[in-house]
Amino acid sequence: MSDRYPIPSCFHRVEDSIKKSRFITSMDHAPDLDSAREFVARIKEEFPDATHNCWAYAAGPPGDTAKVGLSDDGEPGGTAGKPMLNMLLHGGVGEIAVVVTRYYGGTKLGTGGLVRAYSGMVKLGLESLPVKEMVETIMLDVTMPYPAITLFKRLLPEFEAEVREESFSDVAGFTLELPAEHLAEFDERVTELTDGQAILCKK
Template sequence: MNSSAYPVPEQSVIFEEEIKKSVFITQISHTPSIDEAKAFVQQVKIQHSGARHNCWGFVAGRPENSMMWGFSDDGEPSGTAGKPILAQLSGSGIGELTAVVTRYSGGIKLGTGGLVRAYGGGVQQALKLIQTIEKKITTRLRVELDYGFIAIAQSELSKFGALEIASEYSEKVVLIVEVEVNQVDALTLSIINKSGAKAMVSLFENN
């Protein structure tokens, strides 16, 4: 599992342009799963049911995870729409996004090269409008320690950006904390060292 954070779209964007009397409307939305990507495509198809083509591409997970990619030419010549859309999305470094490019044809043929430029270019322009937020990959840890080490542990948790989710005070203190996956090893080592190996840190199994 890749534990590093990656950018995702903060909100949807729309970019519209006219090329040789054809109107191209590019819509990009945040879609955290393949099902949500397909639902967004359907939504745009309904919205623009009068258009001849609603071509699309999606990256439904991490930017580099090609298992979560998909695309369609939706009736345009093979390779002229879906692939250029996906190429722009996968090259953007942004994850969890779907682009649908709607074309209202103006009767002038663009040729295969013209279509590739129109579909890819529309997505390229729309991507420039996107504001992103960072998607952090987190996990939960169980920290068990003596009362005397609470202050030290909480200081370490704060240092590594860990959030306390729950706590239990009985013979010992048990803290359930949420932390970024790529900080787990360093945080665990730090707490064990600072407590003289008296604290126990383990992955929290939430059954």
């Protein structure tokens, strides 16, 4: 599984009318189960008079089913939450929660129509969703002799590493944040650069 994947960059909403029923799709970033549940609660609070507030979330990398949830919120079983979740899991975006709000317009859609409507509303939202890249990072403590500092600092941009803390005693110490995928090669290059005198410790 890649350490990088798209996630929602901000709250996003789309709306459509299907056979006189008003459908509102609300989406947001959900990096964990708590934030996903809080988002669902917030949207339900925003639309307390809606006929249904159906929801689904996948609070992990794209396609990961370890942290998922769904609800039909009164629609016939399997016609809303499940098709919404299926659309999220195949949508290529991770850490996402969605609520599809429905105001019933008087025309029944039938079970097939409901499945199409709810999955279609999630698809509609995903098509215009602003995303950014999620990069899994790690914190790393590095100590080294003073003569190596200049070359070491020149190396950092190549590995997208950022200095979070510095300390200077008998040796130079740095706390870095860098993408997890770069760790092995970074370790190798720093060791080579300092003739094995640098010490790297993952925090």
